[in-house]
Amino acid sequence: MEKLKWGIVSSGKICHDFVNALNDPSGPAAAGNTVVAVAARQLDRAKTFAENHKIPKFYGSYEELAKDGNVEVVYIGNTTGQHYDVCKMMLEAGKHILCEKSLTTSISLTKELFELAASKKLFLMEAVWSNFFPTYKELKKLISAGHVGEVTRLEASFGIRISGVLRLTSKELGGGASFDLGIYVINIARLVFGGEQPEEVIARGGLYPSGADSDWDVILVFSGGRRAVLKCSSKFELDNTARVTGTEGCIEIPDPFHCPTSFKSSLGHEFTIQLPNQAEHKYNFVNSEGLAYECAAVSEAIRAGKLQCEEYTTEDCLYNTRLVEEINKQIGV
Amino acid sequence: MEKLKWGIVSSGKICHDFVNALNDPSGPAAAGNTVVAVAARQLDRAKTFAENHKIPKFYGSYEELAKDGNVEVVYIGNTTGQHYDVCKMMLEAGKHILCEKSLTTSISLTKELFELAASKKLFLMEAVWSNFFPTYKELKKLISAGHVGEVTRLEASFGIRISGVLRLTSKELGGGASFDLGIYVINIARLVFGGEQPEEVIARGGLYPSGADSDWDVILVFSGGRRAVLKCSSKFELDNTARVTGTEGCIEIPDPFHCPTSFKSSLGHEFTIQLPNQAEHKYNFVNSEGLAYECAAVSEAIRAGKLQCEEYTTEDCLYNTRLVEEINKQIGV
Numbered sequence: 001m002e003k004l005k006w007g008i009v010s011s012g013k014i015c016h017d018f019v020n021a022l023n024d025p026s027g028p029a030a031a032g033n034t035v036v037a038v039a040a041r042q043l044d045r046a047k048t049f050a051e052n053h054k055i056p057k058f059y060g061s062y063e064e065l066a067k068d069g070n071v072e073v074v075y076i077g078n079t080t081g082q083h084y085d086v087c088k089m090m091l092e093a094g095k096h097i098l099c100e101k102s103l104t105t106s107i108s109l110t111k112e113l114f115e116l117a118a119s120k121k122l123f124l125m126e127a128v129w130s131n132f133f134p135t136y137k138e139l140k141k142l143i144s145a146g147h148v149g150e151v152t153r154l155e156a157s158f159g160i161r162i163s164g165v166l167r168l169t170s171k172e173l174g175g176g177a178s179f180d181l182g183i184y185v186i187n188i189a190r191l192v193f194g195g196e197q198p199e200e201v202i203a204r205g206g207l208y209p210s211g212a213d214s215d216w217d218v219i220l221v222f223s224g225g226r227r228a229v230l231k232c233s234s235k236f237e238l239d240n241t242a243r244v245t246g247t248e249g250c251i252e253i254p255d256p257f258h259c260p261t262s263f264k265s266s267l268g269h270e271f272t273i274q275l276p277n278q279a280e281h282k283y284n285f286v287n288s289e290g291l292a293y294e295c296a297a298v299s300e301a302i303r304a305g306k307l308q309c310e311e312y313t314t315e316d317c318l319y320n321t322r323l324v325e326e327i328n329k330q331i332g333v
Numbered sequence: 334m335e336k337l338k339w340g341i342v343s344s345g346k347i348c349h350d351f352v353n354a355l356n357d358p359s360g361p362a363a364a365g366n367t368v369v370a371v372a373a374r375q376l377d378r379a380k381t382f383a384e385n386h387k388i389p390k391f392y393g394s395y396e397e398l399a400k401d402g403n404v405e406v407v408y409i410g411n412t413t414g415q416h417y418d419v420c421k422m423m424l425e426a427g428k429h430i431l432c433e434k435s436l437t438t439s440i441s442l443t444k445e446l447f448e449l450a451a452s453k454k455l456f457l458m459e460a461v462w463s464n465f466f467p468t469y470k471e472l473k474k475l476i477s478a479g480h481v482g483e484v485t486r487l488e489a490s491f492g493i494r495i496s497g498v499l500r501l502t503s504k505e506l507g508g509g510a511s512f513d514l515g516i517y518v519i520n521i522a523r524l525v526f527g528g529e530q531p532e533e534v535i536a537r538g539g540l541y542p543s544g545a546d547s548d549w550d551v552i553l554v555f556s557g558g559r560r561a562v563l564k565c566s567s568k569f570e571l572d573n574t575a576r577v578t579g580t581e582g583c584i585e586i587p588d589p590f591h592c593p594t595s596f597k598s599s600l601g602h603e604f605t606i607q608l609p610n611q612a613e614h615k616y617n618f619v620n621s622e623g624l625a626y627e628c629a630a631v632s633e634a635i636r637a638g639k640l641q642c643e644e645y646t647t648e649d650c651l652y653n654t655r656l657v658e659e660i661n662k663q664i665g666v
Contacts, residue, residue: 155571204558219552225538231488231562236486237583250569266570
């Protein structure tokens with residue numbers, strides 16, 4: 001099998017983790033994928049990154065990467081505020097795309113990118129890696145099979161003290177707790193309630209002086225009064241767990257619920273995975289080893305000529321983006 | 334010191350625990366308190382209870398207990414729906430009262446009872462025992478001293494699967510998750526936010542077929558956008574913890590947060606107590622040993638001629654009742 005050729009946009013921490021996971025020989029991505037180029041806005045940073053990860057080409061601009069005919073798919077890991085422009089550039093250059101969340105800062109921009117990708121028959125996905133973890137797949141299966149009965153409730157929170165990080169607080173960079181953290185609690189709500197649209201969205205939250213959201217609490221009301229209580233914050237710690245309650249029992253997904261290696265149910269079901277762990281470099285973020293699952297699934301989909309992954313579809317992304325937009329509207333972003 | 338003479342209304346589980354804690358020789362209540370009579374609506378139940386707890390008098394009606402001139406204070410532990418009538422009867426008979434929560438099912442009835450008690454110079458308190466735990470006192474002190482900085486957030490939940498218990502689901506018996514469980518999460522919100530009134534109360538919840546509330550989620554918004562997220566349920570388990578977040582760190586109060594023996598803060602403060610434990614009988618409910626703290630404080634207040642305890646004042650009770658009423662209104666009780 002010929003390896004799929006990746007170009008990397010940005011040389012930041014998450015890009016380091018992604019390339020590291022892609023290359024981990026014990027992981028599911030290494031056999032079918034290779035990184036052929038990296039681009040950063042500063043050439044020396046791209047060069048250092050390329051040297052660290054043994055990447056043959058490096059560029060001091062994203063435009064140069066777009067023009068590199070050897071690159072088949074790009075992983076975009078820069079800040080949210082830049083995603084729309086870079087995605088558009090890459091799609092116009094004929095590249096498939098895996099772009100870090102949030103894909104854009106609005107539902108209209110996100111739709112526009114999906115339409116452009118479809119018109120060019122290119123793969124485009126927002127990198128919500130959670131759904132590619134075997135843990136999430138088992139969770140989804142278990143819920144669908146009625147393990148906890150009818151799901152009546154979800155609680156999920158994601159909060160970390162990162163208000164010192166400019167990308168989170170700057171509106172210009174596409175910052176905001178919603179885009180960075182909130183999307184994970186919304187995403188698991190979609191999974192748990194089988195994609196049902198909430199009948200009501202109630203959000204209360206706070207803003208940074210920039211206007212970007214710092215933290216929020218949300219109640220989603222689904223049919224029959226079933227509810228999700230979601231919390232996110234870039235200002236303070238939350239417990240970062242999720243709990244799915246059904247008529248028969250509940251499933252607890254421990255911290256970090258957004259990339260978990262295990263969960264257990266009150267009915268005795270336990271599930272645990274071992275992450276790949278022979279990567280050459282240290283990871284920056286918790287459980288980043290699991291980025292390999294996402295990478296492997298994306299390359300498989302692209303090879304099969306698909307424009308999306310079934311684990312996280314275009315519709316999933318639109319649903320989540322729509323909710324982020326509604327929440328942001330209610331809290332005054 | 335002459336012992337304060339208690340009469341017990343009802344022979345149910347909580348009354349068993351209360352008398353047990355009162356009599357525990359290792360606890361703070363035994364030295365100053367004694368139980369002289371018990372009344373139940375069935376004479377044989379009162380008799381059995383009296384025999385078990387070595388209580389000299391037992392009655393087959395509450396009226397007889399009211400007429401017992403030897404009884405100085407009554408502990409009322411029957412169902413919420415009966416509280417108003419029994420409290421009125423006891424106040425008119427000149428008894429001080431410690432009545433289980435919820436004191437009544439509405440703010441107007443609660444106010445009426447407090448006015449009656451005040452006019453007769455009698456002590457009347459809703460038995461929110463949490464605040465008498467040394468753990469809650471230390472928690473309050475720590476928060477007031479600014480240990481976690483300015484408090485910006487509270488999360489608290491109390492949910493247990495007890496929908497099979499008639500007293501919870503019957504509206505006639507004064508049932509409802511709010512009255513039984515919700516009051517605890519509201520009570521800690523008052524403590525944490527220093528008694529401040531929330532600027533906004535947002536409640537979404539469910540009802541039993543009887544019309545009593547089964548579960549709810551509430552967001553309280555305080556000045557400056559500070560928030561409390563409260564959950565309660567008699568239908569399903571919640572995590573039954575509380576977390577107070579401030580600008581400098583957070584305090585975690587473990588399950589069962591409403592009667593905790595310990596807590597710890599992210600800033601390194603840990604607090605633990607040992608409950609009294611030489612009672613003659615087994616307790617029905619978790620940490621019921623701690624009822625002795627409440628009993629001791631009540632008898633001390635009565636001896637000092639006070640009409641309320643500073644740990645849980647009339648104003649605390651009115652605040653909590655007002656919020657329960659607002660929540661119930663919003664969810665359609």
